[in-house]
Amino acid sequence: MNRIKTAIVGASGYSGMELLRLLLGHPGVELVAVTSRQEAGRALGAVFPRFCKAPGAELTFMAPDPDAIAASGAQAAFLALPHGVAAEIARALLERGLRVIDLSADFRLRDAAVYEEYYGAAHPAPDLLGEAVYGLPEVRAEAIRAARLVASPGCYPTSILLPLLPLLRANLVDPATIVANSLSGVSGAGRKPDLSLLFCECHESARAYGVPKHRHLAEIEQELSLAAGESVVMSFIPHLIPVNCGILTTTTAKLRAGVAPEAVGAALEQAYAGQPFVRLLGRGGFADTKNVTRTNFIDIGWQHDARTGRVLLLSAEDNLGKGAGGQAVQSFNGMFGLAVTDGLQNF
Amino acid sequence: MNRIKTAIVGASGYSGMELLRLLLGHPGVELVAVTSRQEAGRALGAVFPRFCKAPGAELTFMAPDPDAIAASGAQAAFLALPHGVAAEIARALLERGLRVIDLSADFRLRDAAVYEEYYGAAHPAPDLLGEAVYGLPEVRAEAIRAARLVASPGCYPTSILLPLLPLLRANLVDPATIVANSLSGVSGAGRKPDLSLLFCECHESARAYGVPKHRHLAEIEQELSLAAGESVVMSFIPHLIPVNCGILTTTTAKLRAGVAPEAVGAALEQAYAGQPFVRLLGRGGFADTKNVTRTNFIDIGWQHDARTGRVLLLSAEDNLGKGAGGQAVQSFNGMFGLAVTDGLQNF
Amino acid sequence: MNRIKTAIVGASGYSGMELLRLLLGHPGVELVAVTSRQEAGRALGAVFPRFCKAPGAELTFMAPDPDAIAASGAQAAFLALPHGVAAEIARALLERGLRVIDLSADFRLRDAAVYEEYYGAAHPAPDLLGEAVYGLPEVRAEAIRAARLVASPGCYPTSILLPLLPLLRANLVDPATIVANSLSGVSGAGRKPDLSLLFCECHESARAYGVPKHRHLAEIEQELSLAAGESVVMSFIPHLIPVNCGILTTTTAKLRAGVAPEAVGAALEQAYAGQPFVRLLGRGGFADTKNVTRTNFIDIGWQHDARTGRVLLLSAEDNLGKGAGGQAVQSFNGMFGLAVTDGLQNF
């Protein structure tokens, strides 16, 4: 099999590390370039000792220069860069003929004005928004297949959208009543020397943050609104808990009058029956992050609260897996005509 | 000072252990009896090596015999027993002239029928329900002072009620819109050899449980209804996270039409200004369990979400502290005319 | 490729779970039977939700009946059973023509009397000891290739033997001065409902146990003695630390008079240069369990202390990986003529 020559741009953070883990083990991938401004010149195994002796891990970090990346022969590039930085290099790589899977927020929003509202700066490449595909493979497989530029969704959005989209599409719940609470592992906060991320500041700690308007709300509401056919505004409360990775999300919403609870299960089954990475736990099923860490699975259970008329959606994913690197690889598989599960069958 | 002779009945679990910690260091308490069916005959320090050489820790566990407890001279007894078991021994101790602070659910509900609905058995002592006081010291200081029998609130209820009661009393929020998500440390599940509580089953794990009708809902809704002057039905989703202790609760509800967000802060200030164990973090303040572990504090911050009209209440307490042992000692202080902070000034 | 039909006997503990993880993803294996006395009749995915939707995970647990296992067509069986129990079923499976990789202690010791001394019971199958191969693939590749019965080493022994054997073979250190301290994750204590293994009893805890004569000493000293050509008696102190998996071992011993420190590095290099699963970190290299969890690697660094004349060997492995399931699969690969790294390339 001809393996796809692939680059990871910005590979020294936790998402980059997960991409490395997945792509080094991907049978359809030949990793030809890994970049990091900070680690340029260092061997991959020196920065991440975990990967020493992995086949393919003999690479050396290079600076994120588009010409050098293109010269490596890369046909595809994953970008694990801060928002704002990603757009520029995405454009340069697209111009050099690469297909790009961007894990930043730069191409997730269709409306440059919303980007500016949430990210506090003018959009760095508004002309590319039109062709970017919001990369939820269970929702947009076809568009992903054809895309030059995939905007891989955020970790929180994935855990909220996959359970909720089928319910909105089927008009089962009242969008004005949606409240989502998410618990995230500390890797979601990034790999940076910040006092608040020290072991002793996170261990034996649980805290909410980023309310009432976390940046991920923009893409969540965009996608929910598309599914509902109306503008959706919701509450989202992210929390940090002392695990390395994993997101658990509990979403509640009122069923519309006259909707039978069973319709919830039916809508989920219909949406995800054939999907290899969505595991439906059924009514009364409890998602647990420990079953999904280091996988590309999202587990979804649900419950109906007859007393309040609310449906509860319980979802678990790995913030670095289905919430970042795994989902990006899933899109990549689609873009290059590989089997959707290629390189994602680790458990 | 004459110290109050005190017994702990059922002292071999985590709540019992916290009561031991607090009462061994309480200047107004002489611990005269500790009971445990399982550990009877063993020295306190053998069961809990942490307390070896603590002044007062020379006690030996005895069986929970009411006559023997009374014979120890105890004037007060804390009960850290399973529901159903507590009621019987509470009655026996009351008959022998002791005042009782019960940490179980047996006397928290005013209505024996609700008890039966939630706990699946007829109430073991319905005649005592009339005199039992639901022991939230910030709410019922006066009744606690006079009580023979205090029902100390559950850990989750405390974290939900203290932020929410002032808002309902002032009619600021719509009770039909209340959703509370709580994250609890594993000690809240008790000290029992259960496979699901093993280290490796909880570490790197986050999961919801007990929905949609966790037992604590009964007392939460009872107290909210009393405050609101109408029947309150709400959603409550408890989660287990890998910390030893601590509860973080995020409660959302819609502000009633015309209510200014500032009214939320004002109601909280008015309710708790002089309270030594409630720390108001103000608008935008984030509660963090690591600031309250092993204390009797509850920290409360709040936020307003103008987009959805919801208020967010963020509270943190120690499930074994303000959520169990600390709050019980606070009631005890009130019952015996001690300073409210006696024995609770550890940080 | 014809895949080897394989059974896991005793698959409901943590070692069994790791074997499941590895064999479900092994390209050369078809898993045909998984047994568990306790879980017989339950689907694999119901017992271990992590494996739901994994290809091959449609199996149902069966009782550990040798005829039924043989009837599944299994050519090989991994035994993850308690010592004492394993020997009996090993014999039954060997008689039915299967090749056996036993992860228990039953066939690790050459001398039945030593078994009785350390395990407190007469050896259950002394006649099989002669043919059993102690399965350290880096040391006995040839014998493993031909073996019907491999005794896979214990987790602690692996972490001590691999760094130390080359030094004893080359006569570099004084065997009378060996002291090994090991820190193990809690999964090493097994998956059983024991109060001392509860989350709250292990989290924020570190403790030694099992001194001075932990059972693993028997096999450690057996192998060290073989390498040294003389009887080796050493000190071994195991500790439990709050991680799910991973063993870190620090071994110290005095260099023999006249031995240059560099000889240590040379001996390690010579022993393991071509070995895919031993990563030598060199002089001054610090092994860290986080780099080896869920892999079959053992990382080995070393240091010389000129002040005391001691060499320090620092090794890290996953107690469930190289210390149990991974190493067993490595032996299996050898027995069946597969590439040594097949199924073990996850990082």
Added chain:
Amino acid sequence: MNRIKTAIVGASGYSGMELLRLLLGHPGVELVAVTSRQEAGRALGAVFPRFCKAPGAELTFMAPDPDAIAASGAQAAFLALPHGVAAEIARALLERGLRVIDLSADFRLRDAAVYEEYYGAAHPAPDLLGEAVYGLPEVRAEAIRAARLVASPGCYPTSILLPLLPLLRANLVDPATIVANSLSGVSGAGRKPDLSLLFCECHESARAYGVPKHRHLAEIEQELSLAAGESVVMSFIPHLIPVNCGILTTTTAKLRAGVAPEAVGAALEQAYAGQPFVRLLGRGGFADTKNVTRTNFIDIGWQHDARTGRVLLLSAEDNLGKGAGGQAVQSFNGMFGLAVTDGLQNF
């Protein structure tokens, strides 16, 4: 009672935080000044929300100016500063009439040349070394009582010295055979924004560091040599494990020929029988950090290994408690004629 006016200099790290916790609750202390170059001008409760509403916590951090500290009326100062920095301010405070308890390494070594060897700089105040008292209260109570300047021991040294000193004094073990392995919580590495101390870098990680010549060796060997009456050179291997606080140390040494194992227990009993903060667990007793966290206790068990002739000493302390802040307060109590347990009776 007249409370001692006290200052904490350098109160924004983890040792400073523990001193704050202890001194805010100390009945014989009035905290009059807390300094931090970094946090000067901020309220104590803003930097450490845990202490909000604690009586005495209304203080504001000030810059570490000796005149300002003296002007606060402080009679005593605790220094929780980096080595090198502490000596200078210690001198300035001594000149202003304060008594000083220094938690840094600056005054622990009697020999300025050894300081230079281990700390890489000329000693900043060699003239003060003569009067500084190495503050192990169980060993030097009398000298501490009279001291102007106490050098509080390091966390590792305390956990090694207390079990070992009585054995060396009684000539029971061969000093040339001492090997100590210590496991420390992450707080021991300090409160600084360092990538290697991030939650995700420490959680599910165990690693040794600082071998073969950790700085604490200098003071350990100094004190062991004094006790042995001969020069002691030993091996010390510190490890970092994922707990917030706690040190577990396992020390091994060969018993001298003819010494009965019982002599070990007798020497420990004799040394510490009347000491309130040393808990002897006896032969076969296992120390566990979870029993000593947030206390001033050190737990010591021991075992004899007849096969090797080695004694094993197992000790547990809180690195911030008996290993830092607690022990410093214990010295303070001695210096000012308070009861040794004052302010240290939290469990």
